[in-house]
Amino acid sequence: MRDFxxxxxxxxxxxxxxxxxxxxxxxxxxxxxxxNFAVGEWAAVAAFGGFLTLTHAEWPxxxxxxxxxxxxxxxxxxxxxxxxxxxxxxxAPVLAPILALLGMLVVFRELISVGFGPDPRPLPQxxxxxxxxxxxxxxxxxxFFTIGVVxxxxxxxxxxxxxxxxxRAFEAVAIDRRAAALMxxxxxxxxxxxxxxGAAIAGVAGLLVAPNTSAHYMMGLPLAVQGFTALVIGGxxxxxxxxxxxxxxxxxxxxxxxxxxxxxxxAMGVPLVLLILFLLVRPTGLLAAREARA
Amino acid sequence: xxxxxxxxRARALVAAVLVAAAPAAFAQGSIRIGIITDxxxxxxxxxxxxxxxxxxxxxELNAKGGLLGRKVELLIEDDQxxxxxxATAARKLVDAGAAFILxxxxxxxxxxxxxxxxxxxxxxMTPSNSGDTLTTQISNPNFWQTGPLGSTQIATLLSYARSxxxxxxxxxxxxxxxxxxxxxxxKAGLEKSGIQIAAEEVVPRGATTAEPQMQKVxxxxxxxxxxxxxxxxxxxxxxxAYRQLGLKAPILANYNLSVPxxxxxxxGLLDGVTFVDAFDPAKPEVRRFVEAYRKDTGSDPxxxxxxxxxxxxxxxxxxxxxxxxxxxxxxxxxxATRNFVGVMGxxxxxxxxxxxxxxxFDTNGMVVRVYERDVxxxxxxxxxx
Amino acid sequence: xxxxxxxxxxxxxxxxxAFVLGPYQTDIYRKLLLxxxxxxxxxxxxxxxxxxxxxxxxxYGIGAYAIVILIFQAGLPLPLAAAAGVGLCVVLALAVAxxxxxxxxxxxxxxxxxxxxxxxxxxxxGGAVTGGTGGLxxxxxxPLFGARLDGPRYTVVIVLLLLATLAVxxxxxxxxxxxxCRAVRDNPEAAAAMGIxxxxxxxxxxxxxSALAGIAGMVYAFVDNTVNPxxxxxxxxxxxxxxxxxxxxxxxxxxxxxAALLYLLPFVLSPLIGHHHALVFGVVMVLVVxxxxxxxxxxxxxxxxxxxxP
Numbered sequence: 001m002r003d004f005x006x007x008x009x010x011x012x013x014x015x016x017x018x019x020x021x022x023x024x025x026x027x028x029x030x031x032x033x034x035x036n037f038a039v040g041e042w043a044a045v046a047a048f049g050g051f052l053t054l055t056h057a058e059w060p061x062x063x064x065x066x067x068x069x070x071x072x073x074x075x076x077x078x079x080x081x082x083x084x085x086x087x088x089x090x091x092a093p094v095l096a097p098i099l100a101l102l103g104m105l106v107v108f109r110e111l112i113s114v115g116f117g118p119d120p121r122p123l124p125q126x127x128x129x130x131x132x133x134x135x136x137x138x139x140x141x142x143x144f145f146t147i148g149v150v151x152x153x154x155x156x157x158x159x160x161x162x163x164x165x166x167x168r169a170f171e172a173v174a175i176d177r178r179a180a181a182l183m184x185x186x187x188x189x190x191x192x193x194x195x196x197x198g199a200a201i202a203g204v205a206g207l208l209v210a211p212n213t214s215a216h217y218m219m220g221l222p223l224a225v226q227g228f229t230a231l232v233i234g235g236x237x238x239x240x241x242x243x244x245x246x247x248x249x250x251x252x253x254x255x256x257x258x259x260x261x262x263x264x265x266x267a268m269g270v271p272l273v274l275l276i277l278f279l280l281v282r283p284t285g286l287l288a289a290r291e292a293r294a
Numbered sequence: 295x296x297x298x299x300x301x302x303r304a305r306a307l308v309a310a311v312l313v314a315a316a317p318a319a320f321a322q323g324s325i326r327i328g329i330i331t332d333x334x335x336x337x338x339x340x341x342x343x344x345x346x347x348x349x350x351x352x353x354e355l356n357a358k359g360g361l362l363g364r365k366v367e368l369l370i371e372d373d374q375x376x377x378x379x380x381a382t383a384a385r386k387l388v389d390a391g392a393a394f395i396l397x398x399x400x401x402x403x404x405x406x407x408x409x410x411x412x413x414x415x416x417x418x419m420t421p422s423n424s425g426d427t428l429t430t431q432i433s434n435p436n437f438w439q440t441g442p443l444g445s446t447q448i449a450t451l452l453s454y455a456r457s458x459x460x461x462x463x464x465x466x467x468x469x470x471x472x473x474x475x476x477x478x479x480x481k482a483g484l485e486k487s488g489i490q491i492a493a494e495e496v497v498p499r500g501a502t503t504a505e506p507q508m509q510k511v512x513x514x515x516x517x518x519x520x521x522x523x524x525x526x527x528x529x530x531x532x533x534x535a536y537r538q539l540g541l542k543a544p545i546l547a548n549y550n551l552s553v554p555x556x557x558x559x560x561x562g563l564l565d566g567v568t569f570v571d572a573f574d575p576a577k578p579e580v581r582r583f584v585e586a587y588r589k590d591t592g593s594d595p596x597x598x599x600x601x602x603x604x605x606x607x608x609x610x611x612x613x614x615x616x617x618x619x620x621x622x623x624x625x626x627x628x629x630a631t632r633n634f635v636g637v638m639g640x641x642x643x644x645x646x647x648x649x650x651x652x653x654x655f656d657t658n659g660m661v662v663r664v665y666e667r668d669v670x671x672x673x674x675x676x677x678x679x
Numbered sequence: 680x681x682x683x684x685x686x687x688x689x690x691x692x693x694x695x696x697a698f699v700l701g702p703y704q705t706d707i708y709r710k711l712l713l714x715x716x717x718x719x720x721x722x723x724x725x726x727x728x729x730x731x732x733x734x735x736x737x738x739y740g741i742g743a744y745a746i747v748i749l750i751f752q753a754g755l756p757l758p759l760a761a762a763a764g765v766g767l768c769v770v771l772a773l774a775v776a777x778x779x780x781x782x783x784x785x786x787x788x789x790x791x792x793x794x795x796x797x798x799x800x801x802x803x804x805g806g807a808v809t810g811g812t813g814g815l816x817x818x819x820x821x822p823l824f825g826a827r828l829d830g831p832r833y834t835v836v837i838v839l840l841l842l843a844t845l846a847v848x849x850x851x852x853x854x855x856x857x858x859x860c861r862a863v864r865d866n867p868e869a870a871a872a873m874g875i876x877x878x879x880x881x882x883x884x885x886x887x888x889s890a891l892a893g894i895a896g897m898v899y900a901f902v903d904n905t906v907n908p909x910x911x912x913x914x915x916x917x918x919x920x921x922x923x924x925x926x927x928x929x930x931x932x933x934x935x936x937x938a939a940l941l942y943l944l945p946f947v948l949s950p951l952i953g954h955h956h957a958l959v960f961g962v963v964m965v966l967v968v969x970x971x972x973x974x975x976x977x978x979x980x981x982x983x984x985x986x987x988x989p
Binding site for chain 3: 035083086087090092095096097099100102103104105106107109110111113114221225228229232263265266268269272273275276279280
């Protein structure tokens with residue numbers, strides 16, 4: 001039981017990171033239909049930003065995180081302006097920006113590789129390295145910190161989409177682009193904001209995971225794949241879906257490693273098999289989108 | 295019809311590029327040594343310092359008047375960590391007149407490049423790859439390996455730990471090709487010594503935690519934990535989970551834990567970790583190498599730089615004894631290498647290819663060191679005695 | 680008649696090249712031809728049928744491993760092993776396609792992405808059968824009907840593979856089936872209304888192109904006489920996608936141009952700008968999508984149109 005609860009904390013923390021990447025995909029794909037695989041590289045860019053501000057310049061933790069998140073907001077905005085906007089304005093098919101962003105994935109990764117070299121770089125943990133025990137539940141400070149930050153961000157995003165006018169505008173665009181435009185919603189602003197927000201969210205994911213793994217040039221693609229998998233499991237329709245998907249994926253992975261009687265090398269294949277089965281049984285994800293005109 | 299005109303144009307383009315990619319005319323007089331490295335792929339963190347060591351060795355050689363009175367010229371090819379491209383790079387080096395090829399990239403890439411040295415009989419060596427299978431999977435008389443083998447690493451660690459009398463141990467690796475290979479030979483070495491494997495875990499590339507794997511290790515309650523992975527971020531996760539979960543079994547790690555990146559990314563997690571190394575900072579050759587390298591480049595070398603340096607010197611030694619670059623003579627000279635003392639290896643150890651073997655790292659040439667806090671400690675054990 | 684003559688001329692010309700190249704150029708030429716073969720098949724799957732699948736390279740790997748395992752471990756003679764290998768690819772492709780083609784767009788992408796990763800896991804864990812992480816080596820192509828196919832003769836085999844693949848895809852593209860594929864790509868509902876069986880069309884396109892990739896894989900297995908897992912990872916699957924896009928998706932010429940350009944780019948750029956060639960690759964990709972949505976062949980098309988205009 002103790003082991004299981006300890007594992008639950010670790011899986012929840014990992015699941016929260018996957019969920020955050022999935023959320024980054026989601027805030028971009030909801031209003032635009034664009035799947036942006038460069039989110040993993042955004043997380044890596046932010047991780048290196050964390051290295052520069054927190055490790056290298058030794059800024060206070062909160063200041064460093066805030067600065068990097070703000071910078072990521074700008075990176076997302078610029079990426080949208082440069083690679084998505086021209087295509088959307090031209091009325092290119094939705095695949096075109098997806099492919100342009102795949103190209104950006106390579107550009108970001110190589111910029112990191114050229115700028116920082118191949119060696120992994122350290123990031124400090126938010127509250128240092130230690131173990132927190134609350135009754136039977138135990139985990140690292142960083143795990144609890146990650147869970148707290150991610151749940152907070154999810155609550156904020158949910159509040160934004162459900163309770164604010166700007167958020168409702170996003171939802172309106174997601175449900176019917178043309179009608180939203182007719183209602184006077186500025187589509188290009190919504191698109192730009194969704195990319196800026198997506199980059200900031202992905203950046204936070206990178207800042208949360210890098211203190212454990214270090215920041216390195218190969219960290220982006222695995223995160224992009226894990227987050228995308230979580231997104232598909234949870235469904236692209238609703239914010240909660242990303243969280244559910246991330247947690248399911250992380251629990252499937254970690255419970256398999258811990259308890260399934262399969263050879264260690266094959267253990268990483270089990271979530272892949274699960275995913276394929278899941279896609280076949282329920283291709284729209286667990287949580288379906290709200291009906292168009294409810 | 296439109297299509298075939300494009301096809302024609304495409305073919306014309308291909309032909310033009312093939313011509314452009316052809317090597318320049320052979321520069322008379324210089325001796326060319328080819329290097330296959332990885333500049334953009336997964337092996338980059340290890341291939342880069344080894345390449346820098348090799349470049350330094352060539353600068354040093356040329357400053358001392360070259361080799362056999364001829365200038366040494368280094369031809370460096372990037373295989374992007376892709377095995378098929380590695381074979382192409384090897385062909386290019388052969389075409390460019392390389393007298394010797396050094397492979398510093400991924401193990402499977404070195405494997406595939408061997409197809410070329412097997413066929414063209416150009417001498418070929420890896421001074422850094424440590425996978426045991428490179429000289430056994432293909433019977434290639436033109437290929438040598440002078441990195442410390444996985445089997446030597448585990449034998450050295452076991453000889454150090456003999457007094458500890460381990461009965462059951464755990465193995466933790468990653469899913470990289472080299473990590474899997476080293477794990478295989480660690481496992482074989484442990485089983486040969488009659489030690490039971492209580493748990494065997496894999497932390498895949500890109501994982502965000504190693505806690506489930508380490509929980510399993512904790513539940514198995516082994517006498518010791520052997521780390522066989524070679525990916526620094528994933529190994530850092532292992533160390534973190536080890537501390538986090540309060541494991542007490544001593545850690546004995548493969549050669550990868552000797553790279554200096556750990557002292558920054560795994561800061562605070564290293565104290566007491568035992569690792570096998572091929573580098574003894576107290577050895578006179580190492581002290582001379584470190585000083586000369588620092589003077590030349592302004593930065594400090596580490597153990598991986600020593601591989602590239604030794605690789606070039608071993609090749610230069612063979613070419614010198616062969617009296618030229620004739621492939622057969624160089625091959626014979628290389629195979630005849632004995633008692634060559636380089637930067638890598640314990641004091642008193644040397645490179646050599648005894649009894650027709652093509653693995654040249656001294657089986658008694660590895661050392662065992664222990665981290666003291668975050669600093670790599672002194673050598674505490676040497677060889678397999 | 681004229682068509683056949685053209686094909687024969689192309690075969691002769693491309694084969695003749697094999698006899699004048701040095702060893703390095705031969706190696707580049709062979710691998711280039713294989714990349715073009717793969718890109719042609721992937722173009723049919725992605726560009727013409729509109730299926731975003733990442734499994735094309737995996738079938739290349741399945742073909743490569745299958746032929747080596749069937750000949751050197753199961754002891755089958757070469758023609759039988761080749762036939763069995765094709766059969767295996769078709770069966771596996773159907774096993775993936777029948778359930779997976781129900782999936783739309785990016786769900787198919789994810790399912791095939793998972794399949795591709797699973798394949799590498801199986802290769803690494805395959806023990807003696809797949810040789811694990813080191814793969815299989817130390818074999819050579821057995822003689823076919825008494826003839827040893829090596830050197831330039833093997834390059835000719837690759838040329839014929841490329842042309843046969845192109846011929847098959849060319850015919851398919853211009854058949855009723857090809858039109859059905861394009862209709863399904865552009866608008867599945869409209870295609871269904873026109874009486875096209877959307878699922879069957881998708882499954883057939885997937886199975887045919889996957890089998891073609893498998894055959895190319897069999898030929899690849901004897902280029903360096905070694906097969907190992909890293910080649911069949913995701914990197915190359917993405918590279919294939921980039922090739923088709925940069926060249927111009929939906930066009931055979933585009934696949935050829937894209938494959939040639941992206942395959943040769945590192946060899947040309949690496950000596951000039953070192954490791955920055957990967958950065959250039961990403962920038963090229965972005966610029967092409969932004970400014971030349973129909974790929975590089977779109978450039979030539981536009982010029983041809985301008986010239987045709989009065």
